[in-house]
Amino acid sequence: MSWISETKYRWYETLAMNIIRCGRVPRHIAFIMDGNRRFAKSEHIPKIDGHSKGFEKLAECLRWCLDAGIQEVTTFAFSIENFKRTEDEVNGLLDLAKEKFEKLLAEEDKLKQHGVRIRVIGNISLLPLELQQVIARAMICTEKNDKLFLNIALSYTSHDEMTQAVEAVLRHGSDTLESEDINERLLDECMYTRQSPAPDLLFRTSGESRISDFLMWQLSTTVLYFTRVLWPQITIWNFLASILTYQRASHHLDNFKEQNCRDEKHLIKTSSCFTDRVQSFLYRLDMYRREFLLKLSKVK
Numbered sequence: 001m002s003w004i005s006e007t008k009y010r011w012y013e014t015l016a017m018n019i020i021r022c023g024r025v026p027r028h029i030a031f032i033m034d035g036n037r038r039f040a041k042s043e044h045i046p047k048i049d050g051h052s053k054g055f056e057k058l059a060e061c062l063r064w065c066l067d068a069g070i071q072e073v074t075t076f077a078f079s080i081e082n083f084k085r086t087e088d089e090v091n092g093l094l095d096l097a098k099e100k101f102e103k104l105l106a107e108e109d110k111l112k113q114h115g116v117r118i119r120v121i122g123n124i125s126l127l128p129l130e131l132q133q134v135i136a137r138a139m140i141c142t143e144k145n146d147k148l149f150l151n152i153a154l155s156y157t158s159h160d161e162m163t164q165a166v167e168a169v170l171r172h173g174s175d176t177l178e179s180e181d182i183n184e185r186l187l188d189e190c191m192y193t194r195q196s197p198a199p200d201l202l203f204r205t206s207g208e209s210r211i212s213d214f215l216m217w218q219l220s221t222t223v224l225y226f227t228r229v230l231w232p233q234i235t236i237w238n239f240l241a242s243i244l245t246y247q248r249a250s251h252h253l254d255n256f257k258e259q260n261c262r263d264e265k266h267l268i269k270t271s272s273c274f275t276d277r278v279q280s281f282l283y284r285l286d287m288y289r290r291e292f293l294l295k296l297s298k299v300k
């Protein structure tokens, strides 16, 4: 199963997609793909097959996103909390991820053709070394693509992301930064998501209306969409319904975001963010993270 599925739309699906595209489409959408095991149970198949079906649905969903004109997708594939599941399930999920990243490397040309850049966000040092390596290779080999950014949250929680951001400031900034440099903008630049705008829309399946420690730093102005449908069962109609919900809500959000932006400007002015000290710290942090990936990608 490829990362971007070849979907053939029925005429009325194309019509609905075109109508939705006349309105404002989210620039960035985030997915919590929940309900794979309940789906597996209902179909009397092993749990891991439920997760495989979940991956197939992700590939279909990426095709809808590309065709709808969405530029960035962030999806929750494995939480740090998921390490507490049975050994069999954890190993099964991590093996599935490795298999899919290997497949991705074999599909480099197709991803280039669609302009898909892969970024894994999360504490990847908690993953098996072989998986870390294949992730690093996938990130490096797609880094020049710039049409659809696909961020996969693997070994991720927001609590960990925020903790790592503070750790980065202490570890790499102790000799450059002053206490007045520490502010929201600086921490934002230290998050795993530092290269992305905040999601405009969060889509969660399976009837749970929780955030589950996902992108909690980033979701303050995001429109939330919950559906009872299990992830492997969502259809293009659920997807389009979520975009419609965003279109209805985004009008009110504009005023709110404008206010937020004014507040942020005030914050920056009073805290002298992005001084030369901050810039040299951020440069050093970027270099460190890139070196880490390069080294990993070259390990035989």
Ligand code: FPP
Pocket (backbone or CB within 6 Å): 033, 034, 035, 036, 037, 038, 039, 051, 052, 054, 055, 058, 076, 077, 078, 079, 082, 093, 096, 097, 098, 100, 101, 152, 206
């Ligand atoms: C949540 O359903 C789903 C997961 C924990 C795993 C999601 C992973 C995939 C869809 C595979 C993606 C792989 C890559 C490489 C992107 P659940 O297990 O919590 O099911 P339940 O809510 O019914 O118990």
Ligand code: MG
Pocket (backbone or CB within 6 Å): 034, 035
């Ligand atoms: Mg679940």
